[in-house]
Amino acid sequence: MPIRHCIIHQIDKKPDGSPAVLHVSDTELVESQATENLLNDLNVAYNAKTGKGWGLFHAQSGAYPLSGWLQAYIEGGDFTVFSRTAVEHLTKLMEESNLSVGGHVLFAHYQQGMTEYLVVALLQHSEGVTVNADLSVTPSKHLDFGNINLAARINISEWRSNPKSRQYISYLKGSKGRKAIDYFRDFIGCQEGVDGPSETRTLLKAFSDFVTAEDMQEDSAREKTQMLVSYSMAQAKIGEPITLDELSELIDEERPKAFYDFIRNKDYGLSAEIPADKRTLSQFRRFTGRAEGLSISFEQHLLGSKIEFDKEAGTLMLRGLPTQLVDQLKRAAG
Structure with missing residues (x-):
């Protein structure tokens, strides 16, 4: 130095x-x-x-x-x-x-x-x-x-x-x-x-949308989540911003522009470099699971607000369901 x-x-x-x-x-x-x-x-x-x-x-x-x-x-x-x-x-x-x-x-x-x-x-x-x-x-x-x-x-x-x-x-x-x-x-x-926390939240939202759009398997989603958090925390530790194209390469080496292009095409309004907010990153964790035709994936911060977990019964209560899902369920209930 x-x-x-x-x-x-x-x-x-x-x-x-x-x-x-x-x-x-x-x-x-x-x-x-x-x-x-x-x-x-x-x-x-x-x-x-x-x-x-x-x-x-x-x-x-x-x-x-x-x-x-x-x-x-x-x-x-x-x-x-x-x-x-x-x-x-x-x-x-x-x-x-x-x-x-x-x-x-x-x-x-x-x-x-x-x-x-x-x-x-x-x-x-x-x-x-x-x-x-x-x-x-x-x-x-x-x-x-x-x-x-x-x-x-x-x-x-x-x-x-x-x-x-x-x-x-x-x-x-x-x-x-x-x-x-x-x-x-x-x-x-x-x-x-x-706004560092807001930019970081937007990045995490974009990543969650990307995982859903790619229909990733549970293990792959967990691995890529860890990559994102580890890279972002490392950048914060040395006082450097998150670089979207560099992050995109880490998330998918075979398609290094996939996540970057997803962000740009969906117009999340993120800059090419954004400051990493460690507090927001530390709260980010993704829960995923698949079994017998059921696929569930959500972010940790939703627990206690839109999602409640009953530990004794082993059940989830969901609020604020996506409009598209609600419409499908209403039509099926007919």
Whole structure:
């Protein structure tokens, strides 16, 4: 993971309502194993977070200046100057929002594969202890990556190469409350472009329709479901989107375009790449079964709503039957 530039500033803001004090650094972090570990730990923690938002920049303006500053830096500006200007703006927004939580603000421009990213994160410390060489212990502080709530990652490569994209920025929705999330998102200048959970649900619906349309055998449907979930979870773990053509190839190697073409022909409105929502994926499981002319297949999330299972009697109660099936049954009942 080549790190092009990385710097940390500090916003000291106490809960007593006193004004925030900004401590800026004039020196970037040197390239070292410690810096690489820092960014790697941050990325792992960021990717593990659920509840992300995905979007794009607002048009550059006085209210949303970061994209302009970033553009100037990318075109040959100084990273330290860019980060300092940005953190001053962040401090101002923090004061206006009357939020009491400061912290260390990390800016990092790095490359992963062929893709360039800028990550901005507000980091907090956690109290701990360390064991000294003489086996005594002393208090120590360390960055608490498990408690990151305000962070965003900008895919610089996609922003510059595909300006029509609506998902080159991701940010944590976190647990700090709507007001905190809004001020940080305003700092980034990000507007929501793609609803990750909704897109993931649509993908899973398309997959369920595909399984039905293909009249898959139970074992095949279960295997392909596992492929979809495993691939999507793996993409979420590394912070990458689900790529539909790649997923289609995994689902059916003999007909690698079958699922992709099915999605396009049915017009589900999905982009070629969609953000994977881990919470939605973790809830997805497909139950299937065939016996003596009876074929049943449904998704786990329907249990308790449209489908009820009586464990003692071994029976299912179905609600909201498909209109076409209801019509057939009415005609048969005549």
